[in-house]
Amino acid sequence: MKTKLTLSMEQTLYYYCREAGAFAVEEVTMPDDQGIVDTLSYQELPSGDIEWRCYELKVTKSDFHSKAKLSFVGHYNYFVLPLDLYQEVADEIPAGIGVLIYRPFAEELLATATETPVAPGYLTVMRPPRHQDLQVPASQLTTRFIASQAREVGKAKQTATGLKQYSTDRLYQELKKRHQHYDIYDPEANFYEQFIEDTQSTAVTALQTEVDALNLELHTLQDQLKERS
Template structure:
């Protein structure tokens, strides 16, 4: 399960890569059983050549030292770390791997993302460890996955299975904690109650209009000059 810090770093890294002019996508399964890269960016040049950069995000010492496979198969490869973690593990980082240190923005700054990055260690260029055509195919498949997600969101959450919605809600309440979860529930309950009140008010207004319309019709039919039966 992703931590709040991991999510902040993912959002910021995506924007960072886009600002550099790259096409970028997250969680790409590598060919030849090379694992899953957290974030993969591709720079396309006028001569048709491509430059691939792989980013592995780590937020704790245990995460950094995990046995999970590192997918450093690109031309340039980076660890993406909080400053405090970098200071703890800097001696363990291979010479050819670069490091981006996450720098969160202060709350007063109005930005679209939580933070940005500083390059504290430059990577060394190397040859791709997989065939570029296979890598491009995986990259395109991951981009297609994200487009499908976006199109589903455009159509609204009603197109998502109920179990997916419950799973997302559970993930969010985990980050919020007990107090936050209670607040989320109370907010949801309050919105439902307000919606019910609004709908009843609108229905009452419509009924009043219908009543006035029928009352006026009755008045027109019974003119003073006509005999009453």
Template sequence: MKTPLTLDLEKTLYAYWEAQGATAVEEVTMPNDLGIVDTLVRQNDGDSHLWRCFELKVTKADFHSHAKLSFVGQYNYFVFPASLYPQLKAEIPANIGVFTYRAFAPDALAASLVPVPAPGALTIAKPARRQALQVPEAALNDRFIASLDREVRKAKRVAQGLAPFSDDALLKELRRRSDHYDVYDPQSNLYDQFADQLQNDTIAALQAEVDALAAELAHYKLEAHS
């Protein structure tokens, strides 16, 4: 699971490269057991592309984990919260760059008169040195496109909501959730929320029908007395 801070770094990195006219995608699996790039950015460079790899780290423990660092691009970077970078500065390899993240103040975001595309800002604290691609560009392109396709499919599933699911699948999920039914807190139970909403909708529909019949009856009574 990604922490809220990791998600904020991710959103800000997306916005940063979108402003640069580049395309970013997260969690791109590399061939030949080279790991997974947290965020891979493809940037136009004349008739070719520049590839940048980013590893997002929000704690010292995260930085010191045994997870593979997939620095396979021409430019490779860590992304840290600004407060974390001084603690790790001496451990950054010479060829790896660093972006630091600072969150915008909540009151400043609330006061903004225009939509803010990211929750904070990035600063290049250490530039990266260029290296040769560690993966053939054709393979990078294939995996980049596959990851973009994955994100599009995820977005489409969200947009479709529950429409693709059968009644049986929905009932099965409702029964599964009933295993944790809380009799002392009905509002926390999905079934009770659904039943309440259904009852409210039914009452509203019946009331509309009663109102229509009452109006029709009143009309006939007026005609009968005229």
């Protein structure tokens, strides 16, 4: 489960890559036991060459020291870190690996912003990366990049479809799983009461709309009868 900070950094990095003219996708599995790249970006340069960048996101010191393989297989490779973590581990970062520092936007600045930012924070380059040859074949990077994008499109389609993709029986079973959280002393906290209230409200609104339409039609007919008489 990703922490709120990780999700904020991930979202900020996505738009950071997009602003640079690159395409980015998260959690790309590498071939040959090369691990999983947290974020992989692809960019076609004016020369026609393709540039790959790999980003590893770390939010705590224990996370930084995790035994999970660091998939620095791109032309340029980065750690993306909060400032306080960078200050703790700066001496442990290998030569050639770049560092992007994540900073959240201050709430007081957000309150005065004329436009809502697309990301919760911003990134600054603390250490530039050094170019290296790809550590895996470019064709495999492309294939896995496309596969990961297809996975994200699938997730988006499921979200857009919403509950329509589930059968009534499946929804009923999911509701039953939540019965242990039922609180008779706090009805407003119960999903079932919220569902019934919303359903009744929708039904009342629909009926009222129908009644209003019938009243309008009746009024129109009465006017027409008066004119004829």
